[in-house]
Amino acid sequence: MASSTAIGGHQDNFAATLRTDRWWLGPTLTAAGLIAFFGYLTIRVFYAQYVWADPYMSPVVSPPLFTPAAGYKGAVPVNHAWLGAFPAWWPSFLPKSPGFFFPVLAIMFRATCYYYRKAYYRAFAATPPACGVRGVPLKYRGETALLIFQNLHRYALYGALFLLVFLWWDGFAAFFKNGKFGFGVGTFLLLGNAFLLSCYTFGCHSWRHLIGGKLDCFSCDAQSRARLGVWKKSSWLNARHMQFAWFSLAWVALTDLYISLVSMGAIKDLNTW
């Protein structure tokens, strides 16, 4: 017989639980995955070299607002950047990385995503680390105080939709090298990247809400009925949001890794050109 003074046998210290399964495995793997993928992509954004292997452009820098005119191996050609070379006023302590501009929208989208919120609240903030496991015994305000910015997820969605157009463009542009039609492994990686990111974006809870979830009546008029159809498709994707979040994240890293290795000359791209 084990005695306990805590009412109901519930201890209140950090990570206290009577769970007998490996509840720590999920948050540990999540933390490892987030650190690995976001760490890799962050390094790539700051490194800013080998992001171009004609006709492939790494999603880490796409679409490029500026690109370095010189001094960066494997950089995006100046004529592919929207505004050309980096301006003279660009701070010297910052690398000249196109990834500092539009790709930031993707980070904002993922950072405020309802799935990733679960992932990092559990894995890093331990609020709570797992179900039925005591979280960090600090003052908790949820998303009402500092974290109220999570409500801006919808704006991040607008940014992600904008970005998606250019990622599809990159995929189709990868069929043409020096004006000649063809395809290579990188073409399919870029198209797969746009496809998986589309599945992730159109399964977003905010998108699902805006496209139809906010309606109370789906049968009231033709527009509402049309929105019901889209809402149902979005709901299908939404039920797999976690899977698409991870697959698309890994695919971005894989696509960038492939393009960088081709750009370095470490591997040869299999293609029809």
Added chain:
Amino acid sequence: MAERTFRIWRGNKDGGEFVEYKIDVGPGWVVLDCIHRIQMQHATDLACRWNCKAGKCGSCSMEINGKPRLGCMTRMNSLPDGPITIQPLKTFPLVKDLVTDVKWNYEQNKRIPPFKPKARNADGTHRMMQEDVDRVQEFRKCIECFLCQDVCHVLRDHKAHDQFVGPRFMIRLASLEMHPLDTEDRVEKMRKEFGTGWCNITRCCTEVCPEHIGITDNGIIPMKERVVDRYFDPIAWFLGKVFGKK
């Protein structure tokens, strides 16, 4: 028959302890069967709330090996070898042994503005199409076992009962707000009184729901999004003003 060991918390609001019982468990038994056998053989005064034994009344909520579950729906062969720990729900005040006082939940329900139907059609009827009620019918599956309330860390760990009504009542709100005939506006209350912002979407409520209701994805997040429509999205607000609320 195989002998299994149970560590059941015995006591009241002033204190108590885990007490160990050993019983023979038959094939197909659930945890509630074992508790009844313990009551019969060892502890006739062991308090445990139960009713239907079919996962539909929501009475036998307890924590089995640290997880909030229904005693009648937890099969013994689904539990690992070794002693099985059984505790009362953590979130609510203890009455005795495995019985807690869940009246706080009913008080929350009373705070929610009730269904307020729109005017009847010219023929004196209310009509709804099936596709309009499909969504809210999911929420009607709730058996009020309050496992979601128990596992919600906002209530369980942070005791924010004054700020957040909990997942069960977020889906109650969702079922009213999404109802095609309802005309009441609860969005302001959802934010300011019922605490949508206190939920941080860690989804434990969904994980423990014995009715497999998509509490987070289909209930709480859509309500948070309606709050965003009203308070955080000037574009949606502007378009609503220009083109009408859609």
